[in-house]
């Protein structure tokens with residue numbers, strides 16, 4: 001347990017997040033499901049397109065270990081091909097940080 | 111994108127307005143960084159995105175703030191463009207008609223205020239999404255549902271205000287009662303809502319005297335802050351008939367046989383019938399089928415039909431209701447179609463509850479990947495009478511125009527009973543300037559072809575609002591002149607959505623037809 005906590009804290013420090021956001025790790029999963037899951041779960045358009053562009057192993061964002069928070073922030077605000085941009089009303093910075101922390105979390109992937 | 115100001119406004123005057131808006135909603139909710147502006151651009155624009163560039167966005171939290179924003183806009187002459195969720199993709203997204211307008215983003219007004227299961231309605235705020243409403247109903251175990259467009263990311267309120275539709279039919283016809291902030295900042299309740307404490311605001315459409323709900327649809331007379339919407343009771347059973355018709359001409363008899371069934375209530379909502387390409391474009395990419403020049407040839411479409419077991423025309427006819435009457439209605443449908451074809455259609459039955467549980471989807475957005483790179487799309491959607499000959503003529507003319515311009519034809523005909531709405535999708539390769547230019551030329555010629563037939567569009571992209579409005583020109587544009595007299599009377603400073611649906615306030619009338 002202790003080791004897990006330390007890893008979590010280290011991840012927080014590295015990504016420059018507030019501990020409040022990190023403490024809400026379960027929220028990260030829920031927020032991700034709500035804002036991104038509609039396209040990035042198994043049968044979504046994002047997954048479908050990423051599989052075509054990057055191959056099956058890179059298709060499910062939630063299963064990837066190579067994503068970096070700045071890249072996630074950039075794509076969310078600038079969009080990418082078929083992915084539309086998110087406004088800060090729909091996805092406030094604080095929510096985006098929680099999602100980025102979730103996608104860059106340490107530990108096993110589904 | 112760098113800041114684009116309302117035409118003729120100085121940066122100093124605009125900045126003063128922003129300061130006042132920050133005073134109303136808090137600095138955090140006036141969004142005016144370059145990145146913020148970009149998030150409100152039309153992502154799929156074929157033309158110059160700057161033509162509809164917002165100067166900033168302002169996001170009030172409640173009714174009082176919406177009123178205060180309107181007053182600031184009047185004092186500082188700031189044009190506002192209201193959106194509920196701003197997912198009006200294909201028609202301009204969140205972007206305003208007049209460049210330099212501020213987007214009035216209502217996403218923070220997102221409460222489901224009331225759902226009445228017994229009487230089948232809800233009262234919701236504009237920021238409630240189709241997903242939010244679905245979740246609310248599911249969680250509370252309420253056996254009601256609302257029609258969801260093919261692309262379910264938007265909001266019931268924004269969608270109804272642009273006359274969106276689903277297989278449930280026209281969503282604006284579900285509106286029953288609204289709360290509206292007028293351009294001067296005052297609040298109006300329509301219909302029975304005008305009686306304080308009305309017990310029937312969202313159940314009985316008309317109050318006393320003129321009925322104003324529809325005057326706020328596809329218009330710029332007010333900002334809707336609450337809307338009553340009729341919901342559909344979840345039916346006992348849904349029968350789905352997978353219709354596939356082999357020949358292009360089959361569309362004619364299909365329209366003539368099915369429309370009377372809609373008019374008599376044997377079938378409900380509307381019935382969509384689409385080209386085979388319609389399901390190919392959201393499940394594969396163009397290069398998998400064709401890499402040659404010009405539009406997809408008919409021979410490739412024939413190969414799609416063979417490989418996927420489809421007809422030239424395909425659609426799902428839903429029969430919803432009680433099991434016994436569904437079976438009788440199914441028999442009527444099958445015998446009507448049996449007069450023209452020997453094909454056996456696949457029939458499946460499901461409980462209404464299992465269909466309702468599915469909820470909204472956004473997978474349709476996959477069509478944007480048709481070309482592989484940056485994809486865009488616009489739709490051209492004229493309405494014609496429900497006659498097989500009229501519909502076939504429209505199909506033939508339109509397809510010939512697509513072929514002529516080298517654009518892949520993709521058409522859906524929605525049978526409404528007395529009329530048919532023909533949505534023609536144009537997928538655009540935004541990485542290819544020539545393809546975008548050809549699409550624009552195609553759109554222009556389709557507008558004039560349709561108006562020569564007396565067919566108008568039910569809804570259109572920002573770029574075409576003036577052109578479509580101009581085609582409603584009986585008695586020297588009497589309707590447009592009337593719309594604009596109303597506009598000037600209630601919005602003398604022209605602050606609310608100038609140019610929406612071709613309605614220009616006098617303050618901005620010189621912008622009509624501007625790019």
Ligand SMILES: Cc1cc2nc3c(=O)[nH]c(=O)nc-3n(C[C@H](O)[C@H](O)[C@H](O)COP(=O)(O)OP(=O)(O)OC[C@H]3O[C@@H](n4cnc5c(N)ncnc54)[C@H](O)[C@@H]3O)c2cc1C
Pocket residue numbers: 192193194195196197198199200203204216236258259260261263264265266267268269271272273274275276332333334335474475477607610
């Ligand atoms: C692939 C694809 C498929 C689609 N399929 C369908 C479909 O089947 N049916 C369909 O109807 N649409 C369809 N659309 C179009 C669009 O996505 C939906 O209509 C969507 O619901 C509109 O976005 P919205 O609900 O966020 O409305 P908004 O963008 O918020 O609103 C639309 C317009 O209404 C006005 N408005 C909005 N809110 C207010 C308010 N509170 N007060 C005053 N004026 C307001 C504004 O002018 C605004 O521009 C499709 C789009 C795509 C990309």
